[in-house]
Amino acid sequence: MHAEAKVLLVGDELLEGRVSDRNLAVVAEALSSRGLAVSEARVSADNMEAVSRAVREMLGPGVLLVTTGGLGPTDDDMTLSAVASTLGLPLVRNAAAEGFVRDRYRMQGVPCPSGALVQADIPEGSRPVRNPAGVAPGIVLDSLGGTVISLPGVPREAAALVGPCLDEAGLAAVGQARQAIVRTWGIPEQELYDLVRREGLADTAQTAFLPRPSMVDLKLRGPDSASAARRIAARLGRKAYAVGEWRSLEAVLGGALQERGLMLGVAESCTGGMLGARLTSVPGSSGWFAGGVIAYSDRLKSSLLGVGEDLLAAHGAVSEETARAMARGVLERLGAGAALAVTGIAGPAGGTPEKPVGTVWIAATGPGFEAALANRLWGDRDAVREGAVARAMGLLWEMLG
Amino acid sequence: MHAEAKVLLVGDELLEGRVSDRNLAVVAEALSSRGLAVSEARVSADNMEAVSRAVREMLGPGVLLVTTGGLGPTDDDMTLSAVASTLGLPLVRNAAAEGFVRDRYRMQGVPCPSGALVQADIPEGSRPVRNPAGVAPGIVLDSLGGTVISLPGVPREAAALVGPCLDEAGLAAVGQARQAIVRTWGIPEQELYDLVRREGLADTAQTAFLPRPSMVDLKLRGPDSASAARRIAARLGRKAYAVGEWRSLEAVLGGALQERGLMLGVAESCTGGMLGARLTSVPGSSGWFAGGVIAYSDRLKSSLLGVGEDLLAAHGAVSEETARAMARGVLERLGAGAALAVTGIAGPAGGTPEKPVGTVWIAATGPGFEAALANRLWGDRDAVREGAVARAMGLLWEMLG
Numbered sequence: 034m035h036a037e038a039k040v041l042l043v044g045d046e047l048l049e050g051r052v053s054d055r056n057l058a059v060v061a062e063a064l065s066s067r068g069l070a071v072s073e074a075r076v077s078a079d080n081m082e083a084v085s086r087a088v089r090e091m092l093g094p095g096v097l098l099v100t101t102g103g104l105g106p107t108d109d110d111m112t113l114s115a116v117a118s119t120l121g122l123p124l125v126r127n128a129a130a131e132g133f134v135r136d137r138y139r140m141q142g143v144p145c146p147s148g149a150l151v152q153a154d155i156p157e158g159s160r161p162v163r164n165p166a167g168v169a170p171g172i173v174l175d176s177l178g179g180t181v182i183s184l185p186g187v188p189r190e191a192a193a194l195v196g197p198c199l200d201e202a203g204l205a206a207v208g209q210a211r212q213a214i215v216r217t218w219g220i221p222e223q224e225l226y227d228l229v230r231r232e233g234l235a236d237t238a239q240t241a242f243l244p245r246p247s248m249v250d251l252k253l254r255g256p257d258s259a260s261a262a263r264r265i266a267a268r269l270g271r272k273a274y275a276v277g278e279w280r281s282l283e284a285v286l287g288g289a290l291q292e293r294g295l296m297l298g299v300a301e302s303c304t305g306g307m308l309g310a311r312l313t314s315v316p317g318s319s320g321w322f323a324g325g326v327i328a329y330s331d332r333l334k335s336s337l338l339g340v341g342e343d344l345l346a347a348h349g350a351v352s353e354e355t356a357r358a359m360a361r362g363v364l365e366r367l368g369a370g371a372a373l374a375v376t377g378i379a380g381p382a383g384g385t386p387e388k389p390v391g392t393v394w395i396a397a398t399g400p401g402f403e404a405a406l407a408n409r410l411w412g413d414r415d416a417v418r419e420g421a422v423a424r425a426m427g428l429l430w431e432m433l434g
Numbered sequence: 435m436h437a438e439a440k441v442l443l444v445g446d447e448l449l450e451g452r453v454s455d456r457n458l459a460v461v462a463e464a465l466s467s468r469g470l471a472v473s474e475a476r477v478s479a480d481n482m483e484a485v486s487r488a489v490r491e492m493l494g495p496g497v498l499l500v501t502t503g504g505l506g507p508t509d510d511d512m513t514l515s516a517v518a519s520t521l522g523l524p525l526v527r528n529a530a531a532e533g534f535v536r537d538r539y540r541m542q543g544v545p546c547p548s549g550a551l552v553q554a555d556i557p558e559g560s561r562p563v564r565n566p567a568g569v570a571p572g573i574v575l576d577s578l579g580g581t582v583i584s585l586p587g588v589p590r591e592a593a594a595l596v597g598p599c600l601d602e603a604g605l606a607a608v609g610q611a612r613q614a615i616v617r618t619w620g621i622p623e624q625e626l627y628d629l630v631r632r633e634g635l636a637d638t639a640q641t642a643f644l645p646r647p648s649m650v651d652l653k654l655r656g657p658d659s660a661s662a663a664r665r666i667a668a669r670l671g672r673k674a675y676a677v678g679e680w681r682s683l684e685a686v687l688g689g690a691l692q693e694r695g696l697m698l699g700v701a702e703s704c705t706g707g708m709l710g711a712r713l714t715s716v717p718g719s720s721g722w723f724a725g726g727v728i729a730y731s732d733r734l735k736s737s738l739l740g741v742g743e744d745l746l747a748a749h750g751a752v753s754e755e756t757a758r759a760m761a762r763g764v765l766e767r768l769g770a771g772a773a774l775a776v777t778g779i780a781g782p783a784g785g786t787p788e789k790p791v792g793t794v795w796i797a798a799t800g801p802g803f804e805a806a807l808a809n810r811l812w813g814d815r816d817a818v819r820e821g822a823v824a825r826a827m828g829l830l831w832e833m834l835g
Contacts, residue, residue, distance in 0.1 A: 046644045047458060047459070048458075048471070048475060049463075049472070050458075050460065050461070050463030050464070051463070052644055053455065053456050055454050058451045059451065060451070061448075061449055061450055061451030064451070065451050070449070071450070073478070073484075074448070074476065074477035075476050076441075076474070076476070077474070079642065105623065105643070107623070109640075109641065148628070166813055187645060189647075189816070189817045193814075222506065223550060226549070241447065241510045242506070242510065243452065279452070301710075303714075304711070304714075305707075305713065305714025305715075305719070306707030306709065307707060307711035308707065309706045310708035312707075313704075313730065316781075316782055316783065316815060318706070318730075324731055325707070325728040326727055326738070327710040327714075327726040329710075330697075330724045332769070333724060333768060367737075368737075382717065382718065411567065412590040413567065414715070415590070416567075416590040418711075
């Protein structure tokens, strides 16, 4: 049995500042759903010495070590060589692994290049696992009283392979640990922290605060965490959009729209499509999302949404009046049942003393309601846009309550 | 002087699978621009013991250790306590740091809560650095013949503070190392690898391949890397969009549009706004991006873009004909000078034997050209959408060549 898990992310690109890792979160989540916590993670360069040293330091009795990266067909893919040499094993061409590689090319109707077969050379004694999202198989290898699982570095392949590899390693899914979550939007971290302290929760449950622009997740651990989460959520009203589960705001909002039989339309200026992109990241969003207009230029705000040129001239594109007119334009011109509009100054240029960078107006409208929200968001262009998307979704979710 | 850099990412959330780190890439990039390579990175849990152990194992003579996370006002923010106790230093209220915290609240016109001032308690002897994007100051501390820099975990704050902290630590910017980059779109990694081998480059330069959906970056190291990069780029034509620099495809495309005085409009179905969001992530994009239509429903494809209902019925929403009609609709109805249209099946549902998940049609049109590109993209919903955005931008960039 495994007492702890460790993760080794292999890739020069991760240490050189050009790519952000996305695999640790996915691997940790998969391990956690099988009752195994990650005690440590490291990032290693793409070379034999660095990977060998990390494997040597991290692997031991009771340890499940998951590596990501370096399984492809090119010369910089040397994770399996390093694992094999560290554990004193030869690399051998594995017939099952070769079958997986050849099958993958056959499925795509492409001849299998001979260079691709190096992906079937794996440490002696390891078990290959078919890659449902790519070519390189994953491997599972018991050694030194622990287990090594090696996954490809491409995030969608690692995500697709981690479950099958954990199955192969004999880790079954278990019940969730005693923890609870409250997901919030539009409340500053400090304010949420003060609320949690006033509720006297610091004593009864361990807390953690995970902030993103205009959203904070509050995580509670301990035997009372579920009731504490419900108590805090009750205080927060519609500023808490998920309690006890990790559903996203876009999925929660989509569910509320679908329940009410409303098709949502959006009008986006400074977010440039990011609100639509976030909403349509939810599978099945076509059941409640109709589409929208990216009205980046003022001309399109008028021609596609019917925002009056006189209104734009009098109040400016970033104003409550324009946001409301954009939302009404979505209802009228797109025939949507509910609408969201966002207009603001994302920066770095375009700010003025009256309307500095971070000024964003949001409007939401639907059956029986029309609301507008003024925002002064902190941070850079990305943070302002992300915050605006979060608050737009939050406002509509609040109005549907 | 520092011989190497190490990075310690602090945060339970990173080990628990709920959040992906975005700081390592930013910190590594900043270090690299000052001539310092990251030899190792680790992720540590949010507790005194784990952080102390990591600091003890990683810090030493000639080492610059950058930590991120755990500088906020709440109880789970204990990085500075762990650093101080590991190095045998007390935490003391620092007057300059207190000024930074108070200034930040004053700027926002909000009274400073007394709880916020714990962010001014820093290890004795460390220098605080003002946080331009948030409250908690960064710190720089020389110890054990090396240096510790501690940054907040919120990505936009870490990004804003890393430069000022490296300045405070005395690391000046240097010339780029001898490496070159070729950024490509629409070429499979294996094909690029074969091309590099045929060019005999494996001998003269170290190579690395960094894949994302429908994009691969080729990185070359060594004294001949710049000329090798130019040689490969010449073979690739417009499939290479940046050579020797890390410009993004959206920025390159925007530059090409602006040069030609063209305003771009988009029509998005399966990408739901993601193409517009990516284009408008470029500061100043209003100079070449007009806006677009998120035509997620077929009704909007007809009403906003003028795609004929008979055409939709005859060929389906995911077809060359519909993609071309959407692009023409953008030119005619939005008055844009160039247009991109994307329509496809992102999954997980909606695929058929004839048009499986991953089938995406892209059309690009502008002065003197109209092109359509069929795509069969691998991967999950996110990968298909990301790949479609990359190929849409690539197709237009190719047509503008």
